[in-house]
Amino acid sequence: MSGPRPVRAPHGTELSALGWQQEAALRMLQNNLDPEVAEHPDKLVVYGGTGKAARDWRSFDAMVRTLRTLKQDETMLVQSGRPVGVMQTHEWAPRVLIANSNLVGDWANWEEFRRLEALGLTMYGQMTAGSWIYIGTQGILQGTYETFAAVAAKKFGGTLAGTITLTAGLGGMGGAQPLAVTMNDGVALCIDCDPRAIERRIEHRYLDVKADSLEHALQLAAEARDARRPLSVGVLGNAAELVPQLLAMNAPIDIVTDQTSAHDPLAYLPTGVDFGDMASYAAKDPAGFTTRARESMARHVEAMVGFLDAGAEVFDYGNSIRGEAQLAGYDRAFAFPGFVPAYIRPLFCEGRGPFRWAALSGDPADIARTDKAILELFPENESLARWIRMAGERVHFQGLPARICWLGYGERDRAGERFNDMVAGGELRAPLAIGRDHLDCGSVASPYRETEAMLDGSDAIADWPLLNAMVNVASGASWVSIHHGGGVGMGRSLHAGQVTVADGTRLGAEKIRRVLTNDPGMGVIRHVDAGYEIAESVSEAKGVRVPMREG
Ligand code: NAD
Structure with a gap:
C-alpha cells in the first residue's frame, strides 16, 4: 500500500534509471518531497499553500517506477501529478511532459478546481512544485x-x-x-x-x-x-x-x-x-x-x-x-503596485530571471565548483559576484545542494555549456539539473504579477507561456511543464517551466545551448512585442530575431 513516508533523492553516481535525463527527473521529483525541502511532505505539498509534486502517493510511486524504466526515446506524460502515458518519441524530445492544474477559462476558479480535486481528477502544481525544480527557500x-x-x-x-x-x-x-x-x-x-x-x-x-x-x-x-x-x-x-x-x-x-x-x-x-x-x-x-x-x-x-x-x-x-x-x-x-512593474520588469526585458541548478551528486563541493565557474565567467558583474559569495557563506542547502542566480539572455547558455564541460571533464562528481522558476521573463501570463501593467495592455494574453513551453520542447529540454494558477491562484495565471540536464555528453551540450538561448529569448521578444525600449536594444545588440522589426 502506498502512503506517506519520508522521501529523499539518492545521492552519488549510481544510476537507478536508464540514463541521466531520466535519473535527473526522478531525483528532482524525490527531492521536491524531501522533508528538508517540502513544507508538508506527508501531504505531497512542497510550498505555496497547497502546491504539490504528485497527485497522490499511488501516482508518486507510478512515476518513480516509470522513470526507472523509461528509455532514451520515450516520454512520460503527467496530467496534474499523475502519470497517464508513456509514448515513443526520440532522443531530442523531453523525457517528461507535464500539464498541471489547467482548466478551461470559464471553469477556472477555486470552487470548480476544488470540486475536481475532491474527485481525484487534478492537483494544484504551483510553479516549481509540480514541475520538480523547487530548491527550497x-x-x-x-x-x-x-x-x-x-x-x-x-x-x-x-x-x-x-x-x-x-x-x-x-x-x-x-x-x-x-x-x-x-x-x-x-x-x-x-x-x-x-x-x-x-x-x-x-x-x-x-x-x-x-x-x-x-x-x-x-x-x-x-x-x-x-x-x-x-x-x-x-x-x-x-x-x-x-x-x-x-x-x-x-x-x-x-x-x-x-x-x-x-x-x-x-x-x-x-x-x-x-x-x-x-x-x-x-x-x-x-x-x-x-x-x-x-x-x-x-x-x-x-x-x-x-x-x-x-x-x-x-x-x-x-x-x-x-x-x-x-x-x-x-x-x-x-x-x-505589484513588485514586477515596480522593480523587476527592466530585468525581464534583458531576458533576466531566476536561473538555477541542482547537483545530482548531492555533493556540496559540486556547487562550490559551479559558484567558482560563475565568478570566472562573469567577472564584470559585481552584484552577481556579491550574491554568489554571500550565498556560499549564508545559504543553508535543503535537499540536493543547489544554487540560484539571475542571469540574462546570452549568459544562461554560457553558464550551462560551461557546466556541461565540467561534467564531461570530471570536475563535477555527477550531472546537474539546470532549470528555473516559472516566474521568469518570458514564461508567464499573470496580470496581477509578472505581466501587471504591460506597456501595450497585453497583461492577460496567455499565448506567450504556451509558445515558451513549445519552444523548449522543440529545443531539447529534459522536461517541460505548463501550469495554471501558480503564484496568484486559479483563473489568474498561465505559466511554463523547463529543466535541462547537463550530463556531460555532446548531445547534452547541443540541447543546453538551444534551450538556454531560446528560453530567455522568449523574455526578450515578449517585451519587444510589448514595446519596451530596453528589450529592443537587447534584441538588436544580441541578435534576437523579431520578424516584425525586420525588412
Ligand atoms: P506557504 O504556504 O509556504 O506560506 C504561507 C505562510 O503564511 C504560512 O507560514 C502561513 O502560516 C502564513 N499565514 C497564512 N495566513 C496568515 C495570516 N493571516 N497572518 C500571518 N501569517 C499567515 O507559502 P509560500 O510558498 O511562502 O508563498 C507565499 C505566497 O507568495 C503565495 O501566495 C505564493 O503564491 C506567493 N509567491 C510569491 C512569489 C514571488 O516571487 N513574489 C513567488 C512564489 C510564490
Whole structure:
C-alpha cells in the first residue's frame, strides 16, 4: 500500500534509471518531497499553500517506477501529478511532459478546481512544485534580495541600513524575506501565525530571532535600526490583526509588503480563528472560510494602504492579496503596485530571471565548483559576484545542494555549456539539473504579477507561456511543464517551466545551448512585442530575431 513516508533523492553516481535525463527527473521529483525541502511532505505539498509534486502517493510511486524504466526515446506524460502515458518519441524530445492544474477559462476558479480535486481528477502544481525544480527557500532568495536592493536603490540611497521592513508570511517562499532584507543591511519585522514556520526559518538561518510580543518585536527592530545593524525578528500572530495594530501605534515602518498564502483564501488565516483550528474549519466550511479570509485580507490591505498614505514604500509581493481584498469590497486595494512593474520588469526585458541548478551528486563541493565557474565567467558583474559569495557563506542547502542566480539572455547558455564541460571533464562528481522558476521573463501570463501593467495592455494574453513551453520542447529540454494558477491562484495565471540536464555528453551540450538561448529569448521578444525600449536594444545588440522589426 502506498502512503506517506519520508522521501529523499539518492545521492552519488549510481544510476537507478536508464540514463541521466531520466535519473535527473526522478531525483528532482524525490527531492521536491524531501522533508528538508517540502513544507508538508506527508501531504505531497512542497510550498505555496497547497502546491504539490504528485497527485497522490499511488501516482508518486507510478512515476518513480516509470522513470526507472523509461528509455532514451520515450516520454512520460503527467496530467496534474499523475502519470497517464508513456509514448515513443526520440532522443531530442523531453523525457517528461507535464500539464498541471489547467482548466478551461470559464471553469477556472477555486470552487470548480476544488470540486475536481475532491474527485481525484487534478492537483494544484504551483510553479516549481509540480514541475520538480523547487530548491527550497533559496529558490526565491536571490529574487527577493534583488527586489529589496531595488527598493533600496529607488528610495533609500542604495542600502536598507537604518530602515524597518514590515511583512508577513514565513513559509516556503516568504521565508526568504528576512534574510533578503538583512543581506541588504536592513531590519525585518516578520509576522506568521504558524509557530513552526517561525522556528523552521530560525533553524535554517533565514530568520535571526523570535520576539515574545509585538511590543518586544518593535523594540528589537528599533534598536537594531538605530544602530544600523541588520536584524530579522519573527513575531507570532495574525497579520490581519497585527498590521492594523502597528499602523494604529504609528510604528516607524519604512517598507511594507506581504507573502502570506493570500492567493488561496483557504490558506490565509481569518481573524478570530485559532491557527490550530484553521485546517478543520477550511475543510468543513470552505465558502464561509473564504468569505472571512477575504474580509481579513481587506483589513490587512487597508492597513498597508494606511502605511502608504503615511509615506512608506509599499508593494504587493506576488500573492494576489490586492485582488482578494478587492473581492471583499475594499476599493483602494490597488493603491500600491505589484513588485514586477515596480522593480523587476527592466530585468525581464534583458531576458533576466531566476536561473538555477541542482547537483545530482548531492555533493556540496559540486556547487562550490559551479559558484567558482560563475565568478570566472562573469567577472564584470559585481552584484552577481556579491550574491554568489554571500550565498556560499549564508545559504543553508535543503535537499540536493543547489544554487540560484539571475542571469540574462546570452549568459544562461554560457553558464550551462560551461557546466556541461565540467561534467564531461570530471570536475563535477555527477550531472546537474539546470532549470528555473516559472516566474521568469518570458514564461508567464499573470496580470496581477509578472505581466501587471504591460506597456501595450497585453497583461492577460496567455499565448506567450504556451509558445515558451513549445519552444523548449522543440529545443531539447529534459522536461517541460505548463501550469495554471501558480503564484496568484486559479483563473489568474498561465505559466511554463523547463529543466535541462547537463550530463556531460555532446548531445547534452547541443540541447543546453538551444534551450538556454531560446528560453530567455522568449523574455526578450515578449517585451519587444510589448514595446519596451530596453528589450529592443537587447534584441538588436544580441541578435534576437523579431520578424516584425525586420525588412
Ligand atoms: P506557504 O504556504 O509556504 O506560506 C504561507 C505562510 O503564511 C504560512 O507560514 C502561513 O502560516 C502564513 N499565514 C497564512 N495566513 C496568515 C495570516 N493571516 N497572518 C500571518 N501569517 C499567515 O507559502 P509560500 O510558498 O511562502 O508563498 C507565499 C505566497 O507568495 C503565495 O501566495 C505564493 O503564491 C506567493 N509567491 C510569491 C512569489 C514571488 O516571487 N513574489 C513567488 C512564489 C510564490
